[in-house]
Amino acid sequence: MAKxxxxxxxxxxxxxxxxxxKSAYRKLAVKHHPDKxxxxxxxEDKFKEAGEAYGILxxxxxxxxxDNFGHAAFEGGGGRxxxxxxxxxxxxxxxxxxxxxxxxxxxxxxxxxSSNNRGSDLRYDLSITLEExxxxxxxxxxxxxxxxxxxxxxxxxxxxxxPNTCTVCGGNGKVRSSQGFFTVQQTCPQCAGSGEExxxxxxxxxxxGNKQASKKISVTIPKGVDDGTRIRLAGKGEAGAKGGTSGxxxxxxxxxxxxxxxxxxxxxxxxxxxxxxxxxLGTAIEIPTIDGGRAKIKIPDGTxxxxxxxxxxxxxxxxxxxxxxxxxxxxxxxxPISLNKEQKELLEKFREIENEKSNxxxxxxxxxxxxxxxx
Numbered sequence: 451m452a453k454x455x456x457x458x459x460x461x462x463x464x465x466x467x468x469x470x471x472k473s474a475y476r477k478l479a480v481k482h483h484p485d486k487x488x489x490x491x492x493x494e495d496k497f498k499e500a501g502e503a504y505g506i507l508x509x510x511x512x513x514x515x516x517d518n519f520g521h522a523a524f525e526g527g528g529g530r531x532x533x534x535x536x537x538x539x540x541x542x543x544x545x546x547x548x549x550x551x552x553x554x555x556x557x558x559x560x561x562x563x564s565s566n567n568r569g570s571d572l573r574y575d576l577s578i579t580l581e582e583x584x585x586x587x588x589x590x591x592x593x594x595x596x597x598x599x600x601x602x603x604x605x606x607x608x609x610x611x612x613p614n615t616c617t618v619c620g621g622n623g624k625v626r627s628s629q630g631f632f633t634v635q636q637t638c639p640q641c642a643g644s645g646e647e648x649x650x651x652x653x654x655x656x657x658x659g660n661k662q663a664s665k666k667i668s669v670t671i672p673k674g675v676d677d678g679t680r681i682r683l684a685g686k687g688e689a690g691a692k693g694g695t696s697g698x699x700x701x702x703x704x705x706x707x708x709x710x711x712x713x714x715x716x717x718x719x720x721x722x723x724x725x726x727x728x729x730x731l732g733t734a735i736e737i738p739t740i741d742g743g744r745a746k747i748k749i750p751d752g753t754x755x756x757x758x759x760x761x762x763x764x765x766x767x768x769x770x771x772x773x774x775x776x777x778x779x780x781x782x783x784x785x786p787i788s789l790n791k792e793q794k795e796l797l798e799k800f801r802e803i804e805n806e807k808s809n810x811x812x813x814x815x816x817x818x819x820x821x822x823x824x825x
Contacts, residue, residue, distance in 0.1 A: 453521050456503035464517065468508065475504035500659050567644060567694025569596065569660075572687045574701045578671060580708040584740050584766055586673035591701075596660040602652035606659040611690070613646035621645040644692045660689045669701060671788050674716065676770035677705040686819055689690045711740060716775025718765045721782055729753045729783045747779060755783040 457464055460474040478500040480486070487493035506512045506524070515523040574593055598604040607613050615621040619638035623645040626635045627717025637643040665688065675681075680702055687697025705713075712719045722737055732751035739745050739761075747759050758780045765775030786793070 451672050454499070456507055456516065459499055459503040460507070466507075471504060471507055475500055475508075499727055501577045532537050567691040569688035569690040569694060569697035571697040572699045574699060575704060576669070576671070576701050577704040577706060578675075580705050580711060580713065581740065582671070583675050583703075583705045583740075584673065586675070586767075587671045588668055589671065592664060592666045593699075595663060595665050597663040597665070599652060599655035599659055599661050601654035602659060604689065606648045606655065606657040606692060608650045608652050611650040613644075614648050614649050616641035616645050619645060619682055627734045642691075646692065659692050667699075671703065672768035672769055675703050675705070676713075676715070676766075676769070677703065679703045679769075710738065713766065716766045716768055717779045718775065719775060719780065721780050723784045724749065724753075726783055726785065729755070729781070735781075739765070739777065745777075749781060753781060753783075755781070757781050 455465075458469065460466075460478065462470055462474050466474070479497065482493040482497040482500065484490075484494055484497065494735060506516050506662060512524075542591065572593065572595060574591055576589070576591065578587065599606075602609060605613060617622075617640060618640035619625050623638055623643040624635050624639050624642065638645070641647055648657040652659075655661050665686075667683075669681070669683070671681075680700055683699040683701065685696045686699035689696050711722060718740060720737060722735060724733065728735075732753070733749045735747050735749060736744050737747060745761055745764060749760070758778050760777065761777040763774045764777035767774050787796070
């Protein structure tokens, strides 16, 4: 595949100044850098193509040869050896480039050190009942964490002294090394990214700035909380190192299963057994509700097994918003067992006088069965 014109690659004219060349290349390098486009072969090729173009056009001698002879000026023999990236100085370009990605450079390093020294997040598993999830509750919890040292106020140095600037990274918290064309930036191994060295450590925390502690806080569990809900308490996690911000505390709520009610989002489901006589003749039943109260349901005559009745607003509260879900009561017809003589006689008499009109589902089934056997 033929190479594209280097000026077209960078999107500049042949009269472009060195500053314009540098600016054009930098935009392309940032856009197509492999770190921003992992696994993208097209971006990788464009990144290399832009680097080769800038490597030629930023060198006055190579640029003149390219303007006179094009790509042929660097094909074959020794000319090819000096083409590509070889003669260009990319250091100042990638100084800015790594700054964009959070590397060292200027006034931004302090904020990055604070981010690097952020305390760890903590997790607390809290188990509650379905009734507590309905009502909501406040509960005190205890957990182990790290807190800022009261003696040194978290900076790790003995009172009256201050940390010194790290001698390895010069206070940036980052060190860089060249690996061929690329410049690799890493967290400073001496100060662990803080940019400071403790030369006179606090005796209370041994220069760590933090100490292990047991903490007790009050947590509010909102009404309607569901199983698996995660509650975030900002800044209640471990203290950050060297004055860094504290992490967060995440409370994971586990709602125990209930003996009577089953839950689906804000709705509750309840199964109630009734006798054949009640299902056939109709009745009124009284059922429990999650708030500890009672509700009455009228069961009409001829109610079939599995029929559901809806009680509006008797479910769980909506955690976000107002109102409640619904309670669905399913009646399950129970066939009696261990019948006595009188019960059997009554049922035998009932069967004798029963007609097909009383059981439309049975009649419909046998009509289908007869048709099946006939065919």
